[in-house]
Amino acid sequence: MRNRNHSARPSLGTHFMKLLAIAAFMALCAPWALAEDAATATRLEQRVHDFLVEQARPLGDSVSVAVQRSQARLPACEDPRPFLPRNNQRLYGRVAVGVHCSGDAPRTRYVQADVSVAVEHVVLARDIARGATLTPQDVTLERGLLEKLPRHAVRHIGDATGLVTTRALRAGTPLQDYQLRRQDLVKRGQTVSVIARGDGFQIRREARAMDNGAMGEQVRLRIANGELLQARVIGPKRLSVEF
CATH class of the missing domain: 2.30.30.760 (SH3 type barrels.)
Incomplete structure (x- = not known):
């Protein structure tokens, strides 16, 4: 009996040492794994950023994009390929982007981004009465952010002059297309x-x-x-x- 108990102790000690070795190895590898995750996330964000800048460029003079980083720990996304989830999707303000991830188990994830577009828009240069026909002297251009403008804001002076106002309008008001009708x-x-x-x-x-x-x-x-x-x-x- 004594001999059997004595022979079991080295086995327990060996097992304990193996566990310590595995823990030490994982601790050494963890920083590298974290660094790889950060690099992967940065690459995905850059792809989404560049994709949205290209998509929104025709809307205005300058585009800025802030990609929202997910707080969840997700599997690495190899070769991220962004796409728009819906046809005719709005490309300013808060925008959702799909990302195809390749690899052994291809998957799709979705990312949120804030897109800001600087544009020129038409503003009334003076008070205008209802039923007045707009002239070039009645309007001017100002710069603003597309995501903060009224949805029907008029962007070009040529789209306003010669049209008739459907209501009285105050100077400094962004002009909207439903406030106008053709003569x-x-x-x-x-x-x-x-x-x-x-x-x-x-x-x-x-x-x-x-x-x-x-x-x-x-x-x-x-x-x-x-x-x-x-x-x-x-x-x-x-x-x-x-x-």
């Missing part, structure tokens, strides 16, 4: 000139407009015999019908 070239009740065109013929006649209409809009007309037809506005008091 009516045809008024309801007016006598207008209609050109009817078809294969090898063209007829001009007069009619009475039943609606207001701006350039390119369809307007109802009543001709001399009382018949109603639709015609497209092509100029002041001028419309066209294609057959």
